[in-house]
Amino acid sequence: MKKVKRAGSVFVCLIAFSMMVMSVAAYGEEDNPDKVLATVGEEKITEADLYAKTSMLPPQFRARYETPEGKKKLLDQTVKFSLLSQEARKLGIDKRKDVANKIKEIVDNIIIQELTKQEISEKIKITDEEIKKYYKENKDSFTKPEKVKANLILFEVKDDATAEEKTEKEKKAEEVLKQLKNGADFEKLAKELSEDKRTKKRGGSTGFFSKGKRLNTYGEKFEEIVFSLKPGETSDVFESKKGFYIVRVADKKARRDQSLDEVKNKIERRIKQEKQKEAYSNFIEELKKKYPVKMY
16 A cells, blocks of 8 residues: 555656646757757757756746756656656556546646647736726725724733732832833833733834734733824723734824835736636637537
8 A cells, every 4th residue: 555655655756847848948048958968778968958947947946957967867857757667668557547647637727828828818908097997996895994003012911811920910000100100121021021922022022913803912901002193102002812912103204194105016916817707708708619618
């Protein structure tokens, strides 16, 4: 059973590698794409073969194979792949029905991708007028909500805490508030005394957040207090989810409408997705007329 699983894993890896091989990409002008780097039996491995593989990778991974050492490693992998591929074909593995079905599935995925790109994606054009119209009709969805950044000190009250324990926590919070009113450093006290693991190491800083984003973490009362304060203001001790709090607002960002230039690319993607979806449905219906479908 283990041998079957191991063989399956190897097959999946080889198929994934083969998908990279089947990619076709433009080659860099500074290199000779026909230059033969190795021969494996009668098969030649060229510069273009290596480039076809690296062109499929994200830029951060592609860089690994652009150095002489990286290129040599990739060539070694390609040679091994060629050896295995040739032996598999010699043994007729590619002719086995189960393997042939998997190969067909992979090939179908690739050519369908190219077909939809050629017949749908590349034919869709988005005009500036369409973008402006979409922006005007959906302006409310391109609004940056009000955001606040605060520092907090929490004295946590467990769900099973007694009345005495709860009172003790509230007293501690009141004592810290007195220190703050006498000029104590808020962030320093937060690092020393706050029981909120999320913000303690940052001096109680919450980072910027909009309404609703900290509701599950700190509760409704916390958000109500924080958004009611002005930058620089410190709250009194108040109770919210998890315990007793003292908060100081560090900064605020007012609600504002995003300009067309800010969201132009986002709108273009949205319109394109909508058009692609419609064009795809229409294309499928046309193909059904061309290739009648019968369901059994």
